[in-house]
Amino acid sequence: MTNYIIALFLGVFFGFSLNKAGLTKYHKIVNVFRLTDMAVLKFMMTALIVSMSGLYFLRWLGFVTFPAAPATYIAGNLVGGLIFGVGMALAGY
């Protein structure tokens, strides 16, 4: 139960940050593919760097153990990513 409350709480902040970064807007998503507005990329990479360095630091301190990372199967990730990009550029979400 506590786990669900944590999920709800984290979800609110997740949605909030997406909204404030402008990722809920069509033109933000499409313009990153037109290479005219890099906000989406800046947002994604900042999040990646912060969480990556934070998690590896916490693991070094012994506070966390990593959950199973998403499986790598090159063909699936690649084909899935290619299809995903088409959908993302069309829908803009």
Add this chain to the structure above:
Amino acid sequence: MKTIIAYIRKEEWSPYVAGILLGIVGILAVWLSDSLLGASGAFENLAGMIGKAVAPNLFDNLYFNFVMPPGFNWSLMLFIGTFFGGMLGAFTSGTLLWGKKDAANPDEQWKRIFGPQTWKRWLWGFIGAIILEYGAGIAGGCTSGLAISGGMLLAPAGYIFIAAMFASGIVTAMIIYRKRY
């Protein structure tokens, strides 16, 4: 304090600040509940739940039995929170369009390129979302579940996915925008 409140009320944050917030959320998800952030999986759990109720034979397959078992879970709860978090974000900046004019098709750039028809926006959104979710199903995650959550654990899958997603996204944008690219 005043500057903080003023910043929260701003419609568009610096992507770096918003990115730091998301990064912290990503850390807390692992730390507090040993889970990874994700957005697309919840749709599949939900679809599985509906499908099992409506057409149990059709949904009795490997994917819905083992890969994405239906049922209420952590990521679905996260998804509900995300919905309200997005609303909260729009509400604090005063741009919540609930019940307002143009709420169904608010984007200026879309209207400039494709015309003002709302049905067109919805149709393309629908088609695009089907393609997007299908791709996410094959790859095993979406921008948040695979690119960010996988990337932060240094899983190669995340980086392959990011590269593929941008490659095809750029090509698709070139095709639909043509001279206006």
